[in-house]
Amino acid sequence: KAGVTQTPRYLIKTRGQQVTLSCSPISGHRSVSWYQQTPGQGLQFLFEYFSETQRNKGNFPGRFSGRQFSNSRSEMNVSTLELGDSALYLCASSSTGEYSPLHFGNGTRLTVT
């Protein structure tokens, strides 16, 4: 079974721009979660989607948004990029989200200049 696939692996954007990151979950997994990893704050939960609906949300500003498609693939979008948005963005999938472990992709490294 293929793992969680995230594209692109690396992105460089300028402050004020917007960016879209993509995640393809493990086949059969219906839950997709997004995390931000930075040296200062560690791993922080952004949001989770299940069956195309946002089921849970972390404490991030509205500039961070996401969606999930009917094939369970997910995208996250960050608008009006700030320097502090530079991070590794990790996507994880699970079969139901509750009582099932999260499997992570290799992440997208976003650098904002």
Next chain:
Amino acid sequence: GEDVEQSLFLSVREGDSSVINCTYTDSSSTYLYWYKQEPGAGLQLLTYIFSNMDMKQDQRLTVLLNKKDKHLSLRIADTQTGDSAIYFCAESLNQGGKLIFGQGTELSVKP
């Protein structure tokens, strides 16, 4: 509140056992996880334990859970240089895909 604490560094010799410790604060945790992160990579799920279990063994890995003290440990037997990585513990509060992660323990294995 939600908080998970880990020591930041651990150094061991190849062939020794490594023990990585973690404490958490929320007694409503359902599952507790251990993930491994190598440079430039995502998180690899190593093992997990349900909160009503005390111990789980999986090949070289042994997880011990002391629910009374809210203490979790990961023991790696016969540690190899390939085990050098950052290890994260995480708790699930039964909120879907939301996990609370510790800061990570950097394990360095010296030959």
